[in-house]
Amino acid sequence: MAVIIISSNSLPKAAQIATETAKALNYRCLGRELLREVGEKYGVSEERLHKTLDELPSLLGVNAKAHALYLAYIEEAVLAKLSQDRVVCHGLAAHLYVRGVSHAFKVRVLADPSELIPSIMREKGVSPEKAAKDAKHEEALRSRWSLDDYRVDEAAPSLYDLIIDLSRMLPEKAVRMIMETSSHPKFKPMTYSVKAVNDMELASRVRVALLEHFPDVIVQADGAAVVVETTAVPREKGKKVEAIEKLVRSVPGVGHVEVHVANDIIRQAAESFR
């Protein structure tokens, strides 16, 4: 059965639809409660993990380096659960990093503005005008967040298999529609798509192992083979390759490692001016 990933312009609405869909299908529902597990594993407060998912990196909040690291922790935890199948996932940005997986059925739920605005008014104790402005601001922030971290606007329709507008449909009908559409054979797991998730899961574990020491790495996995791309100045290349290879080999499931190093032109130029 498919993995279902639900994204929304309203976190509570995504949670509601995801919970009801998971219950109706007898799937595991995976949401923000996973952050507690992630926080305990890596010694990071849940609050900072929430901030990572909700805010842009900042000096007063979560800085850029920690932001990237925490996102890697979250991705690793989510991908480990998704590789077990039969999951409805929401609130963890999985729609942005689970890509090219044919059995991951992605749904965008658009909250009914007539419900969204009053809920912001209640939550923040603000006027309808301010609530509408806040909703717009939040959407712009989400677009920027997703573009900065994943180079894709999460509001882009092309990212989803199904878009549901709750101002035109009751939540119960939305759940039925998700259930029916996700049962189409084209969303069935197949050897290729299961391998795609497993490859992403291994790559995510390798990234977590590397990011603290090497924040500029790009990691890809294919079966047990892992390719790491990074940059270095020529005199550091050998040492860096060796250190990366050592760390990658310590990750369970890795068989073969390749490290591709491009010249760090910016650092090289900066050093030549010293």
Place this chain on the structure above:
Amino acid sequence: MAQRLEVLLLDDEPIVGKRLKPALSKLGCEVEIFENPSQALQRIAQKAFDIVVTDIRMDEIDGIQVLEEILKKSPRTKVIMITGYAMMSVAREAMGKGAFDFISKPFSPDELRKVILRAAESLGQPMDFDATRAAGSE
């Protein structure tokens, strides 16, 4: 003794057939290999195979057309698609049109063997995985 599975293997790269035929034969399958999709379809018109393993990207007739033709003639046949150009859209199209599974190349004979075993089970002719593995390693 259980009935042998009739398998047709279609790939325009001769090496694929050469490499996979022995692995599938050791599983206890009767295997016919084809490099030309038109000839494979002619054979399929004559005989209903239990399993067809077909490449997707081929000249003249592609694997999706082969899939459609097979299922028109023999809906019970399990069609396994293999490709070196795996893309989500093609994978979904193949599964949506009734493929049993979709595998990206390169893959090991053992990976295909696992899929064949699932197909056999789905056809009501289950095979013993350990026994077939032992046979495969001979």
